[in-house]
Amino acid sequence: MTSRRLYRILLPAVTFLGGVFIQLLLERWVSLGIVTTLSLVMVLISLAILFTASLHILESIESKFSIVDKNLNSKFDLVNEKLMDLFSRTGLTVNCIEDGEDKISYIRAAELINNAKSSLTAVTTWSPFQELRPNAATKEYVNYYDTIERKITEFQKNKGVFHRRIIQVPEKYVDAPLEFAKETPFINCLKHTIMIQALYPRSCQIRKSPTLLNIHFTIVDRRYIIMPIFNFNEKTKGIVRHGALIYGDIQKDFVNYLESIYNILDSYSRPITPDSLTLINYISNNTI
Numbered sequence: 001m002t003s004r005r006l007y008r009i010l011l012p013a014v015t016f017l018g019g020v021f022i023q024l025l026l027e028r029w030v031s032l033g034i035v036t037t038l039s040l041v042m043v044l045i046s047l048a049i050l051f052t053a054s055l056h057i058l059e060s061i062e063s064k065f066s067i068v069d070k071n072l073n074s075k076f077d078l079v080n081e082k083l084m085d086l087f088s089r090t091g092l093t094v095n096c097i098e099d100g101e102d103k104i105s106y107i108r109a110a111e112l113i114n115n116a117k118s119s120l121t122a123v124t125t126w127s128p129f130q131e132l133r134p135n136a137a138t139k140e141y142v143n144y145y146d147t148i149e150r151k152i153t154e155f156q157k158n159k160g161v162f163h164r165r166i167i168q169v170p171e172k173y174v175d176a177p178l179e180f181a182k183e184t185p186f187i188n189c190l191k192h193t194i195m196i197q198a199l200y201p202r203s204c205q206i207r208k209s210p211t212l213l214n215i216h217f218t219i220v221d222r223r224y225i226i227m228p229i230f231n232f233n234e235k236t237k238g239i240v241r242h243g244a245l246i247y248g249d250i251q252k253d254f255v256n257y258l259e260s261i262y263n264i265l266d267s268y269s270r271p272i273t274p275d276s277l278t279l280i281n282y283i284s285n286n287t288i
Contacts, residue, residue, distance in 0.1 A: 098243040103140035105244035145185035158203040209269035
């Protein structure tokens with residue numbers, strides 16, 4: 001590297017001194033007119049040599065900067081890929097869905113459940129006669145529970161647990177049957193789940209526990225989390241579904257936390273059997 005720098009410094013100096021020396025010799029032996037002509041020729045030749053050398057130097061510099069630029073672009077691309085990969089592995093995404101007349105949160109939840117490949121874990125709370133809430137049996141609601149039934153049947157012969165559900169109930173119903181006023185998609189889904197549990201207890205488990213946390217969630221394939229949002233209905237003095245939060249959790253930190261809640265509830269739970277559900281006559285003083 002040092003020799004190249006000396007070459008680049010000495011080349012112009014030697015060329016200049018050589019030109020001066022030759023010009024002195026020519027002035028001594030050759031006439032003035034010829035000397036002038038020869039001097040101009042020598043200057044032009046020298047300039048051509050310097051110009052050519054400069055071009056080579058510039059091409060060399062440009063080539064090196066081009067290589068550096070490509071290397072930097074390649075490194076930045078690699079860093080960007082690494083960051084995107086890191087985000088995809090650690091990022092927790094969330095989609096907030098508010099229901100309108102189309103009940104889109106049920107539609108999206110049913111799509112995720114329908115695509116389940118390995119597991120469905122659910123925790124819900126139950127209160128008596130909640131099936132009498134307004135709009136409790138929309139077509140989206142019906143399809144949601146039909147989808148759950150279909151997936152339970154599809155994976156009923158699994159060697160491991162596919163579907164597990166804990167229903168949190170008021171204290172008085174822990175050892176008493178759950179009371180329903182009418183047949184609904186929800187109670188039909190519970191009956192189907194109880195039947196599959198009796199036939200294939202390895203793949204399907206449904207239990208009830210006292211209400212410890214007012215929380216609802218469904219975990220699909222230990223990857224997606226569906227958490228419904230509720231609001232209070234002044235007319236009926238009850239809660240109604242407003243929408244849902246749907247999380248994507250590749251790293252499974254949130255999934256692990258919710259599964260720990262499931263395990264806590266499970267330690268207080270007991271199986272739901274066919275005798276755990278009952279239909280009763282219900283007379284309401286409220287107009288719904």
